[in-house]
Amino acid sequence: MNGDLLIERVRDILQDKESATVLGEFYHDLEIVLSLNAAQDFIVNFCVRTQFHYYLNGLIKTTAYLTSPATLPSDYLHGISAISGAEISLHPARLYIGGLGYTYMGVDHNSCIILNNQLYFLEGGVHSGGKLIYYKKPSYIGATSLGLDVAADFNDKDFYDFIYNDIFVQNACVLLGLKEPQTQREYKKIKKVMKELLTQPIKDDLFYDGTTSNKDDADAA
């Protein structure tokens, strides 16, 4: 993902621009890139765990037909569903992630089992083949100024613009604001902010669904 404009936006928000009265910049481009990627990671993890699939539309991928046992694709993040069977007659398969799946390997139903980086497709308890539908890892947010524009995924855009501009950038700004704690009191505040970022990185306002149960409406009333 090309992050040049995102870096500009972060600097705008943090007022970190060189001018006639302010010389130099406080944050290095690499710091901003790391923060943007950390923010992206927090939010993708949050959306996977809380089933906010709408935000992850751009990450959905399907493998080619694989013969069991296969190796997981290197960009695998999390499984969605699977189909298994012969290549000309694929049927929906139950997707198991982890040790539970291994206990079902001999059972007479279609299944797909993921154990570490191994992938098994079974049809009626016998090794077969299939396709896996999964979320891929988001592309790395790079910067031309750091020479990261040579990456293969530099021009891949995985999310809607508003997710990059409004959510990732805002979270990155919060992370960058954590630089240089001074006191124990500040440490506690930073820890609280980090905890909020991990558990609720997207503000409730963004999930406003048009009903009057929205918190802001209630407050306004």
Place this chain on the structure above:
Amino acid sequence: MIYSMTAPQAIKMMQMLLDDGRFWFSHQAEVVNSINEAQLMVLKKYISLQDEYILRESYRYAETVYNGDTVVASVSGEYLFYPKAVRVRTGTETQQEDAQLASYLSPDLYDNFIRTNSWYPGGRYPRSLYYTIKSEYNSVSGLYEPKLYFNSPDATANAFIWFICIPRRFYWEVSGVNVSQNEINDIPLETSDKIHTEICLVAAEILNDRDVEEVQREGRIEAGAYVPYDKVSLL
């Protein structure tokens, strides 16, 4: 984190959280120990939650484990931390007809109630197969090693086991850098990259609890006591 933290990055994050530039900062060995302690605490938490999204990268398998053998990952050599699934068979083919799935029993139950070696390939039904894991001291290596036991009299019976492994100890020291700017002897966090941030936050909390004056402590913990996890849990 979907992009894994390197060892220097983990240390930098600890520094970001703890070092205020004026007071004493924990020395290297203490920081490394705290990160190790935090890594196991967080991993234990996700094992107890059965969170397979986090645990996937920590899965290892061991094949051809005979009764009483040590459970060591077949490819990478890590020890067992938490067992997940065991199948016992006589050959090496996992899907052979007489392979049997084993159920876990705690060592005390196993020793007291599973007296007969009841399972053998092709035996009469109902076939029941149980396994247990015991830690036993190895006087040669000087380590407690996890041993697998299951109730079969068949000397050829062996287990294929999937388990959560103990991650290698995190390590970092200032010993010069290589071409990719990583410390030479580094061992980075080896649990899933999705919990690296959380591990650093827990480790910072462990250190922070020692690093401050009494009045600044948030819920004082007795010196030398094990830090209860609910005091530092994040999610």
